[in-house]
Amino acid sequence: MNASPISPNTLMIRKLESSYSLGDEEKQALQQLPVQIKSIKPGADIVRIGDRPTRCCLILEGFTCVYKVTSEGNRQILALHVPGDMPDLQSLHLMVLDMSIASVSSCKVGFIQHDDIRRICERYPRLTATLWRETLIHASILREWTLNNGQREAYTRIAHLLCELVFRLKAVGLADGGPIHLPITQSELADATGMSSVHMNRVLQALRANGLIKSKRAELVVPDWEKLQEAGEFDPLYLHMEESDAS
Missing domain, CATH: 1.10.10.10 (Winged helix-like DNA-binding domain superfamily/Winged helix DNA-binding domain)
Known part of the structure; x- marks a missing residue:
C-alpha cells in the first residue's frame, strides 16, 4: 500500500526510533512540529543542487532519490529514500545543497522549517543526537552502496x-x-x-x-x-x- 496509515509526525518518530530510543517529552515535541504537506508528481525535483533551503523534507508516501548528473547528462542515483526518511537533514548545517532530490513515484512530502527543528533541538539535546545519528546512518548507507556498486x-x-x-x-x-x-x-x-x-x-x-x-x-x-x-x-x-x- 502506498498511503501511510499514520500521521506525518508519528511516521517521523517511528523512523527515528528504529535506531534511537526517545523519551516521552521528546516524542511529544516532535508530534508538535508544524509540517506542511505537499503532493509531488513522479520525476519532479523537490530540491535542486545549488539550492539554499530553509526547510527539511520528510517523505510521507512514495519513494524519492538523491542524484547527480554528469556534464553529458548521465544520472547517478546516490540514494533511495522511503517513507519516514528525511533525505536533506544536512541542509540544517550546509548552506548550499550539493545534490538534487527528486520523486521516483507520486509522493507526499512534509516540509519542516529549519528554525522549528533547531528550536526543539536546543530545548531537547537528545533530539540533536537523534538527528545527527540519522545523518550518520545515511552516510553508512552510502558507504555500503559504494561497495555494492563497485565490487559485487x-x-x-x-x-x-x-x-x-x-x-x-x-x-x-x-x-x-x-x-x-x-x-x-x-x-x-x-x-x-x-x-x-x-x-x-x-x-x-x-x-x-x-x-x-x-x-x-x-x-x-x-x-x-x-x-x-x-x-x-x-x-x-x-x-x-x-x-x-x-x-
Whole structure:
C-alpha cells in the first residue's frame, strides 16, 4: 500500500526510533512540529543542487532519490529514500545543497522549517543526537552502496539493494510479509546500481527464475527472505537499527 496509515509526525518518530530510543517529552515535541504537506508528481525535483533551503523534507508516501548528473547528462542515483526518511537533514548545517532530490513515484512530502527543528533541538539535546545519528546512518548507507556498486556482481548487487529496501520499509511498518509496494522502475534501479536497463532486466529475470522474487507492476513479493539475503550477501549491520527492529 502506498498511503501511510499514520500521521506525518508519528511516521517521523517511528523512523527515528528504529535506531534511537526517545523519551516521552521528546516524542511529544516532535508530534508538535508544524509540517506542511505537499503532493509531488513522479520525476519532479523537490530540491535542486545549488539550492539554499530553509526547510527539511520528510517523505510521507512514495519513494524519492538523491542524484547527480554528469556534464553529458548521465544520472547517478546516490540514494533511495522511503517513507519516514528525511533525505536533506544536512541542509540544517550546509548552506548550499550539493545534490538534487527528486520523486521516483507520486509522493507526499512534509516540509519542516529549519528554525522549528533547531528550536526543539536546543530545548531537547537528545533530539540533536537523534538527528545527527540519522545523518550518520545515511552516510553508512552510502558507504555500503559504494561497495555494492563497485565490487559485487550484478546479480548480488540487485539482491542486496532489494534486501535493503525491504528492511528499511519493515522499520516503519510498511512491509509485513505480504506484497511490498516498490514504485521503482527498472531504469531507476539501473541508475542506482551503475547498470544499463537491458542488463537490469536480465538480472531481475534471473532473480525471478531462481524463485527469489516475484514482481508485478509496483509490487514485490519475496518468497524466501533468507535466500534473498544470502544471494545479496546482505548484512543489515550498516543500517544501525535497534535490535528489536532488525529481525
